[in-house]
Amino acid sequence: MLNLKILRSYKYAVDYSSFKAAAEKLMYSQSTISKHVAELEQAVGFPLFNEGKVQYGLTEIGELTYNYAQHALIAYGHFKEQVKATASRQTVIKIGGLERYLAEMVVTKVVNYQIDHPQVRFDLIHGTSDETLERLRAGKLDMGIIADRMVPADFTSLAIKRESLVLIASCQTYEKILQDASLMKKLPVLIDRKASVIFEYVLKDTNEFAQVIHVEGDLMVVTGVESQMCLGVVSDGCFNPNDYHVLKIYNEAAPIRLIYPEKWEEKNKKLFAESLIRQLQQDFLTPPQ
Incomplete structure (x- = not known):
């Protein structure tokens, strides 16, 4: 494919019948236009102007080259418009x-x-x-x-990945449960109120917990368990296992x-x-x- 800059220089030279006018329109030097036209003639392999002068008109090969340049530049303009339209369409x-x-x-x-x-x-x-x-x-x-x-x-x-639904306690709360096992059934349990899976696997048809406190989200559950004397039901992927004790596992290895x-x-x-x-x-x- 011929260089678009060279084709543009040639087209402008033909349109204005002058290398100087083409250079002014394209903001090139006149020597740049001459260089581009010479490179184009070399690439085509035939003279483009009668007697080598732009003002004397085009040879037959020059006319074919001009038509090609015109179509190539129009096609490139359409291509740029399509690229711009596609980029702006989010x-x-x-x-x-x-x-x-x-x-x-x-x-x-x-x-x-x-x-x-x-x-x-x-x-x-x-x-x-x-x-x-x-x-x-x-x-x-x-x-x-x-x-x-x-x-x-x-x-x-x-x-x-896979996660399990678990009942957790902080290290401090776990130590107290070790001293008094009955405490586990007496402590409040924090549960994400929007998590229906907890209802399905933990609360349905069971009286395991005396005090259920519904909160907004796993982060609130974990934060409450860390700072208060209570338990929490969460997925095992939302806390550091070294910071809490897992007291019970419900739906083991459920898929995410x-x-x-x-x-x-x-x-x-x-x-x-x-x-x-x-x-x-x-x-x-x-x-x-």
């Missing part, structure tokens, strides 16, 4: 899940992805697994990270899944999903060496 990808799932598995990946794909914008939407699943079904999310839930129709999933549509209508969303899946497989599913 794709919004909405990803939902518990805050700690988004922080652990998604945030750094979308930041790095957006650097290379500025036309893609991300919304990370915090919510329980139930809320995330409902938003997926309603089309309000493109992807979701969900704990221990069935994959809805028209969606597929990647099992990223990335859920996404089986078919993507938008190419940008599909490309990001493929990239995210590759990274999650590398981060969480590759056995340690």
